[in-house]
Amino acid sequence: MDAAAMNVSMETRLLVNPNMVLREEGDEGAILFDPDSGAVRVLNSTAVAVWKLLEQERTVQEIFEELRYQFEDVDADAEEQVIELVQRLVRIGAVGTVGELLR
Amino acid sequence: MIDLMSTPRFLDLEITCRCNARCRYCYYMNNEGVPYEELATERWLALFEEAGNARVMEICLAGGEPFMRKDLFELIDGIVRNRMRFQVLTNGHLVTRDVARRLKQTGRLSRIQVSLDGSKPETHESMRGKGSFAPALNAVQVLHEEGLPVSVRVTVHGQNVEDLPEVAELLLEEIGLPSFSTNAASSLGTRTKYGDDVFLTPAMRLRAMHVLAELQDKYPGRVRAAAGPLAEWNMYLEMEEARRRGEGIPGHGKLVGCGCIFFRMSIRPDGAYIPCVMLPQMVLGYIGQDSLEEVWRNSEQFNAFRERIHMALDSFEECQGCEYLECCTGNCAGTSLSLLGDASRPSPEGCIRRFKEALAAEGLSLW
Numbered sequence: 001m002d003a004a005a006m007n008v009s010m011e012t013r014l015l016v017n018p019n020m021v022l023r024e025e026g027d028e029g030a031i032l033f034d035p036d037s038g039a040v041r042v043l044n045s046t047a048v049a050v051w052k053l054l055e056q057e058r059t060v061q062e063i064f065e066e067l068r069y070q071f072e073d074v075d076a077d078a079e080e081q082v083i084e085l086v087q088r089l090v091r092i093g094a095v096g097t098v099g100e101l102l103r
Numbered sequence: 104m105i106d107l108m109s110t111p112r113f114l115d116l117e118i119t120c121r122c123n124a125r126c127r128y129c130y131y132m133n134n135e136g137v138p139y140e141e142l143a144t145e146r147w148l149a150l151f152e153e154a155g156n157a158r159v160m161e162i163c164l165a166g167g168e169p170f171m172r173k174d175l176f177e178l179i180d181g182i183v184r185n186r187m188r189f190q191v192l193t194n195g196h197l198v199t200r201d202v203a204r205r206l207k208q209t210g211r212l213s214r215i216q217v218s219l220d221g222s223k224p225e226t227h228e229s230m231r232g233k234g235s236f237a238p239a240l241n242a243v244q245v246l247h248e249e250g251l252p253v254s255v256r257v258t259v260h261g262q263n264v265e266d267l268p269e270v271a272e273l274l275l276e277e278i279g280l281p282s283f284s285t286n287a288a289s290s291l292g293t294r295t296k297y298g299d300d301v302f303l304t305p306a307m308r309l310r311a312m313h314v315l316a317e318l319q320d321k322y323p324g325r326v327r328a329a330a331g332p333l334a335e336w337n338m339y340l341e342m343e344e345a346r347r348r349g350e351g352i353p354g355h356g357k358l359v360g361c362g363c364i365f366f367r368m369s370i371r372p373d374g375a376y377i378p379c380v381m382l383p384q385m386v387l388g389y390i391g392q393d394s395l396e397e398v399w400r401n402s403e404q405f406n407a408f409r410e411r412i413h414m415a416l417d418s419f420e421e422c423q424g425c426e427y428l429e430c431c432t433g434n435c436a437g438t439s440l441s442l443l444g445d446a447s448r449p450s451p452e453g454c455i456r457r458f459k460e461a462l463a464a465e466g467l468s469l470w
Contacts, residue, residue, distance in 0.1 A: 021186050023158040033160050035186050038213055040160075073293055 008087050010061040010079070013098040016054050020094050025046065032094060041092070046071075050085055053094055060086055104367070110396055111155040113367035113391065118147060119167035120372040122195045126218075128288035128301040130381070131167065137383045141167075142390075144174045148181040150370070150390045157184025157396050163190040165380070169395060170197035176205060183211050188436070190214045192256075195242025203249040216254045217242050217252065221262075222269035222284045229236065229262035230301065240416035247278055255261065255283040259332055261303060264311045271318045275325055282324065285315060286331035290438045290452055291381060303332065305461040309469065312336035330435070339455050339469065342430035351429025358411040358447065360432035365409065368399060380406055381437025382446060409434065411447045419449055425456050443446055 008014075017034075022043075024030040029044045032051070043051060049070065053063045062083050068074050075081065089095040117131070132139075153160065162182050167189055169175055183435045187210045195217040206212050213311075217239055221227035224236040255274055261383040267285075274283045282317050287308075288301050296435040303311060311332035311432045318326045319333065328334035331446035361379070369380045374389040387405050388398040398405065405451070416431055418424045425431070433439075434453035451457055459469050 010239070019186055021158055021160065023109070023160070026106065033158075035160070035183075035188050035211060059328055 008060060008090060010064070010083075011059055013057060013059045014054050014090075014095050015019065015098055016051070017094050017096065022051055023050070023067055034092070034094065039092070040094075047085055050082060051089075054086075054089070057098070075103065081094055108366045109400075109402070111366060111368045111399055113161045113163065114154060114159055115163045115165060115367060115369040116147075117166055117370065117372045117380060118142075118164050118169055118175075119172050121168060121171040123171060123196055123236060123297060126170065126194075128260065128290055130173055130289055130291040134291065134383045137371065138373050139273045142374050144393060146374060147178050150374075150395070151178070151181040151187070153390075153395050155187060157399075159187060159395075161188045163330065165192040165193065168194055168197070168380075170202070176194065179206075179209055179211075183209055187211070187314060188213045190216070192216045192218075193242070194218050194231070195239040196235070197239075198242035198245060198406065200245050200249065201244050203251060205247075207249055207251055212251060214252045214254055215246055216256050217246070217254045218258065219270075219274075220258050220260070221266050222273045223266070226263040226380040230260055232259070237299055243274070243280070244278060244287055249282060253280065255280060257283060257285045259287045259303065259315075260283050260301060262309050264303075264307055264314060267311070267314050267318060271322060271326060272442075275322055282322075284327040285333050286328060287311070289330070289381070289435065290441045295420060296350075305458060306465055306467060308332055308335075308458070335453060339458075342427050342455060344470065346426055355432055356416055356429040356450065358414045358416070358433040360434045360450070361411065361436045364405070376402075378405060379437060381435060382440055384440065385446065390444050390448045408436075414447060416449060420433055421451075427455050431455070439470040 019034040019035055022030050023033060024043060027045070029042060030042045030048045049067060050063055053066055058066070060083060064079055067078065067082065073083055086095060090097065119141050121141070122132070130210040131190050135421055151162070164178070170193055170423055172178065179189060190213050193215065194344065208214065218231070219227060219239045220231060221236065221251070226394050227236040227239065228340070243253055257267070257270055263270070271283070271288055274280045295455050312335065315326060315328070315333040326333065328337070341352065369377045370390060371383060374390040376389065376393065377383055377385055385404065385408065387402045416428050416433055422428055431449070433449035436446040438452040439448045442451060462469055
């Protein structure tokens with residue numbers, strides 16, 4: 001795992017890679033397309049909600065709170081799930097931490 | 104039921120109607136009712152912005168010959184700027200090392216396909232014209248040397264069937280391409296002007312199938328086909344196996360030969376939206392006048408055409424009594440339109456029963 005992905009915490013503020021394209025395909029979720037590599041990844045509806053919040057430059061904490069507000073039933077380990085998802089997105093270059101991007 | 108994508112993932116663009124070659128079997132030129140006009144740079148750039156906003160992922164640049172456009176790299180910049188990737192289909196004549204490097208610098212080229220029909224001038228030029236072999240081969244070599252994702256499309260015809268093993272050796276062993284693909288002339292465009300002699304006779308088609316099947320075994324995964332004799336051979340084998348088991352092929356038995364229309368769309372050089380480059384007369388709207396997303400989702404003509412996938416083959420008189428009925432897709436809608444004047448009928452081109460009958464008339468057998 002790269003350093004940026006390891007350093008994601010609840011306070012980390014995030015930015016999406018502006019080249020990434022989110023294609024929503026009905027109620028089933030969406031695909032995240034990286035035009036630079038051609039890679040395509042499938043996102044479920046929760047991940048799509050997270051992505052849309054990431055587009056608003058939120059911290060992980062803010063994203064988590066918004067999800068708790070949007071969805072009635074939130075898993076007990078939801079915080080870990082959100083951090084894990086964000087770490088995956090950081091690892092593939094879809095998302096950067098604000099500190100990373102300013103360096 | 105095939106789900107319709109929210110917007111097309113791919114767009115096939117005929118960005119020019121000009122070409123520096125005169126291939127005898129060209130599907131593009133001489134389609135009746137098609138105006139051979141092309142749009143100015145800014146009209147295409149506006150389309151790319153619209154396509155990017157619609158989350159289109161990839162644009163295929165074809166023609167005519169795309170490199171005939173002096174503004175090609177300006178157009179490619181527009182594709183890149185709007186977060187898309189691109190492909191180019193070319194005859195290779197205008198591809199230089201500088202062009203290859205400029206393409207590489209974009210970082211967004213998914214594939215560049217060069218048309219090459221033979222391992223030597225005689226076979227390639229028999230259909231593509233004198234002097235066309237060397238520039239095409241040079242393009243393949245230069246693009247490959249520059250590390251670009253180059254593919255080669257070999258159109259199989261009566262003059263190159265016996266040259267196919269040498270073509271495979273040249274492309275796969277000498278140059279070292281990962282793979283190449285094959286097809287054959289279809290009943291479209293120039294065919295109507297030049298007549299049937301560009302087509303494989305049933306005996307030639309059978310021979311091409313056998314030659315390509317051998318190459319497919321010799322180079323696993325490296326000799327490909329989405330249409331033409333090899334694709335037909337593979338499809339016919341699957342159909343015959345299903346027939347012998349007394350079964351159909353799941354999803355077949357209807358006009359399902361056109362899956363692309365659920366995730367991609369095409370645009371003619373004059374800006375007309377069409378379902379597919381094989382259906383140039385089926386105009387759905389025009390860029391600049393009609394929105395891409397509106398045409399994709401709400402064109403009555405397009406949606407009616409998509410309904411063909413529900414049309415059972417046993418409802419067509421010409422399919423009655425066919426032992427492959429539940430294994431068949433009804434084949435290409437483009438050739439149905441060209442040959443029968445109706446895209447929502449099974450195409451006689453590619454029909455296994457007709458092919459077997461034609462072979463039998465010559466004392467030959469498919470199996």
